[in-house]
Amino acid sequence: MKAIIVLEDGTIFEGISFGASGERVGEVVFNTSMTGYQEIMTDPSYKGQIVTMTYPLIGNYGVNKEDVESSGPRIEGFIVKERSKITSNWQSEKGLDEYLKENNIIGIEGIDTRSLTLHIRTKGAMKGVISTIDLDPKSLVKKAKESPGLIGRDLVREVTCKKAYKAETALGGSCKKPKTWKKKVIAMDFGIKYNILRCLIEAGCDVTVVPASAKAKDILAEDPDGIFLSNGPGDPEGVPYAIKEIQKLLGKKPVFGICLGQQLLGLALGGRTFKLKFGHRGANHPVKDLKTGKIEITAQNHGFCVDINSLNKDDIEITHINLNDNTLEGIAHKKMPVFSVQYHPESSPGPHDSRYLFKRFMDLMEQHAKEN
């Protein structure tokens, strides 16, 4: 069956449908990671986005129960050059086609993904529509243009948990539980990835995940050792309620933020965020830790970024920068026990170079406990 992607600027790509049929709108973005498509599809940060894989051969090793970053795929649509007809890996349970059908996600193959990527690189990420039912480009361009896009939109509420839960029970056996819990952490769920929870648990944190709408006073009432601000989809300015609550948390407890977590923190600290032309999505971005001078190869997935010049340097230290484009990758507060990174130390998919940050969080909580 034929499928089509149309961008709001009228660019058209035709291909063959796989997975579910239907029609979905979203921001069309590309990810340059060569492995980890299942983790990408299930990463809640992709809510509202149609993801193009730049690596042309996708689906080779199938999908399984373990390699998920949430309860199921979160993307709006999936664009590949060639989908593998078979899967070959001892862990594989099913193929992409079946998986996407089950989860009602539209896939399209046979696309010149490099041309699509070059187009997005030069023109910027833009709204688009993927369809198997309406193949009329004109009507699709209209739909793409009329789609809500990401700016100012609250996508977090579509992916955050409905009510608080214990991370350990939700993950079941898929993580290594420590012998004893060292710290109690409350994680604000803006679209949290399972692997962040796994990393926190493995570091010794007893994690309770709370909805994005949780109030600061309720969080503090639980007297956690630390608070974690998760990753999540879309524009940080779309979730002003969270920024307000974060402001109330600062200085009270150690805070660690990742990705959207850093953006919300940046806004809470008086900074500004802006939309990157086409974002950073992949597993090969070099980030320099300005404290140690060491370089880590990082997993990234963000379309927005905290403006490095908008931060009050008297209070905030720049801890990490991206060596490709010198954008902000990490900050720490000089007076309060607060730090964050823009990239994904939990990776999944991607290199494990930055796992030390979870230890840094543990140390911060430890130090804070000692001082208070």
Next chain:
Amino acid sequence: MPKRTDIHKILIIGSGPIIIGQACEFDYSGTQACKALREEGFKIVLINSNPATIMTDPETADVTYIEPITPEAIEKIIAKELPDALLPTLGGQTALNTAMKLQESGVLDKYKVKMIGADHNAIKKAEDRELFKKAMIKIGLDLPKSGMAHDIEEAMLVMKKIGLPVIIRPSFTLGGTGGGIARTAEEFEKIARLGLQNSMISEILIEESILGWKEYELEVMRDRKDNVVIVCSIENFDPMGIHTGDSITVAPIQTLSDKEYQNMRNASLAIIREIGVETGGSNIQFAVNPKDGRMVVIEMNPRVSRSSALASKATGFPIAKIAAKLAVGYTLDEIRNDITKVTPASFEPTIDYCVVKIPRFTFEKFPEAKDVLGISMKSVGETMAIGRTFKEALQKGLRGLEIGHSGLDNKLSYKDISDEKIKQRLEEPNASRIFYIKYALQRGYSVEKIHEFTKIDPWFLENIKDIVDMEKEIQKSQRTRVKGQGKSKKISVSTEALLKAKQYGFSDAQIAELTGSNEQTTRTYRKQHFIKSVFRLVDTCAGEFEAYTPYYYSTYETKDEVIHSKKKKIMILGGGPNRIGQGIEFDYCCCHASFALKELGYETIMVNSNPETVSTDYDTSDKLYFEPLTFEDVMNIIDREKPDGVIVQFGGQTPLNMARRLDKAGAPIIGTSVKSIDMAEDRKKFSRLLKKLKIVQPEGGSTTSARKALKIAKTIGFPVLVRPSYVLGGRAMKIVYDESSMLEFIKEAKEVSGKHPILIDKFLEEAIEVDVDAVSDGEITVIGGIMEHIEEAGIHSGDSACVLPPHTLGDDIIDTIRKYTHAISKGLKVKGLLNIQFAIKQNTVYVLEVNPRASRTVPFVSKAIGVPLAKIAAKVMAGKTLEELAFTEEKKPEHISVKESVLPFSRFSGVDILLGPEMKSTGEVMGIDSSFGMAFYKSQIAAGQALPKKGRVFISVKNQDKRNIVFIAKKLEDMGFSIIATKGTYKALRSNNIKAESVNKLSEGGSMILDYIKKGEIDLIINTPSGQKSQSDSKPIRNAAVMRGIPCITTISGAQAAVNGIEATTRSDFQVKSLQDHLNNLTLQTMS
């Protein structure tokens, strides 16, 4: 961290001659390193014995020593040059081993030379299997169960503990020489013994067999600040059990999940840190059990390698260049990515295409050897192909291999192959297994069944099945559309099917075959339907950043990324994968053409498919097209680029073979015309020309008919030299002594050259052969060099040693050679390079062969005379005159240059080492000195055949050599050698009062000589057998010599040269002298 200021002068060791397991990749890495370090202001001292390299060009390093790569020679160089540092990681195993010896013998400490990149401890830890194993256990990594042994008793004990089957790997050898898989106790003993012998330290590793597991490689880089990146991941198509050099390999990894891949990445980081490779690149190999994902570490190479060259070309990340910069103190974030310009080198390339490397074998050259693959490397070259899918890259790779396949085609019909044969070819890894997978699928075998036989991952097999299914789709489309038109020769496949086929990598030739059409019609039809290739960039980043380096591959998609400039363009066609007869020498010429034309202001466009080479470095030419060298692929580029000139005479036979078609298709071929090329190749036209010029050639003829061939042979009389036309390296060339062998030959020749005729010449026995390289601008011709062969005519010029200038020819003969060269050059209207082979018998000069193109000896001659012949030729082709280029007179150097060839016999057990008209050598070395003897002696050391200065010589020669051997033996006796000889030879020696011991021939029931050899009591063998029986009689002696590395000389002229060499060393110790010094002398002479 900025560059180190404590070092200024760096010694780089090259890898020596091209051998199996060490090829052009080390010229590529060495050249990159020299360039990168000189850019940083370091003085570079280089040693490499291989003249056919760009790295030994006098411009590449500050001081270049073309000397044997031995600890002795290097100590002399160190004493003279006093470098501060030694960079041992760029010249393969040769450099690494030699550097280790220099450290261990105290030379480096004595002269205060620091090893940079990897130090002694790191190398030892990576290379010594026991230490490596300990290190891996320490960092918690899994390995196959294993044990070390230093003698056969210990080996048997270890084997019993692990249980058969086991793998045996000797420590400190090249490319796994002498290793093997043992399934039975007998096999085990045999391989273990051989392995112990081949190991430099008599040590073998015996390992749990993990045959059939999936095999992976990661290319890792580390800097002084402990930043580590993975440049490329590679998955082997062929599972564990086949040397990675002999495996089809694919980048990136295809069948691992991110969790599994990251696990492997973490292991690689831990390994490079634990081993302690301070800076630079390493290659780490892993195996994964497909059943449960268990991952084990196989090995690590703490240096650049064949795989790192592949990884560099596959990703656009120049590993060697960056390794060199890291070695002098830079960190990854301080180095820019050349391709994107804005991003740093501290990242991991991500690619948006699939890369397939396919090894090139030459089993046809060694008919006695089975084409079975194992853990000891056999391939002599490789091709790489880039496509947007595995299917496309695989098919491009198969046609780029230049073995007569136009893709995964139907050269054999699956209908004619028995199930038994299929099963055998699938189960036993071999050079043509990929095609048998296809035949099996065509016969209806399931992917599961084929996986069971081959253990090749089903993902790869399924993709091959897609190709097979596509063939059916093409045929179906053709059938439906020509229905009712009768038997049309016209292709009428649907546009959809055609486009899909092209995206699956099908060549026009394949589609033509499937539709009963021809390639040209298919091409026209395809273009009429607007199905044209587009060219895409290799950019290290999957399109995320703008790329500035025009490095392209073709595919069938929507957007073309070629950037046009207003400059005049010249396209150079490369030589494709290395093979015996066509290797680095031609790549050298192509690079020179590119350098020369850049100097003249042209935009140069390189087309090649060999990932090992300097020509496929994106820095070499203005544009690089990494594409198969077929008519179709080349024409696609010509259509796109519309070059002002196309050069076909530098890439060996590959581009020459398509010259006629390119010319016809309107490609602007520059230099010697296609008509002239044809005149030189066409026997009749060429004879007519020689007759006109009053030049003699051995009597002969050419024909395409078997009957006529026999008639010609009978008329001119046996022995005759027979060969197919349009081939290189003497493929299928033979000296035939009788009628029945003649008939056999004709059959074989048909397979090799197809429709081209067979050439038959009178064979001149015991003639001296001479090679001449010259360059002509169409007006004047200047001789580059006249080389006298050491071995007599009848031995392929590529296999014989030669000396420049000639050392036994009289002036009158040399003058005749000069005269003939000028006349032929004029007659053929040569514009560019010209190579002529002469034979001199009883003072008559015969012309054997004329090649109006670059020859294998061009780099050797260029170095000997200090004139870059290929560069001059390229400029001439672009319209310059020799006068403008100030090269109007033959150079006459005072120093003597000897070229010796290097043969791969130790790789092919059971193959006889006797030389013949079919070329068998893989590479060459050069020896330079002021006397012939010393130059020859050096060349022998460099070729790994170090001549003994004393000891025992075994001599057994054929009757016609008995007279000449006397003088040789006398000299050996005078120099203190003791002599053992077989009866006939013994008699000849005794009657001339030379002391000798007599032994029985093997056929006379004597195995004493073999015992002597095995006990290491023979130091030199001179053995010239005649006739079939004598040859097979003495073969075990020669094979035993090869296995033990005893120099074995099989011609009387070779023996004479050897004696000269040994004699030279008794007069003086050998001295080292840089190429620049030799050439300076030459310039001074010319000036005075």
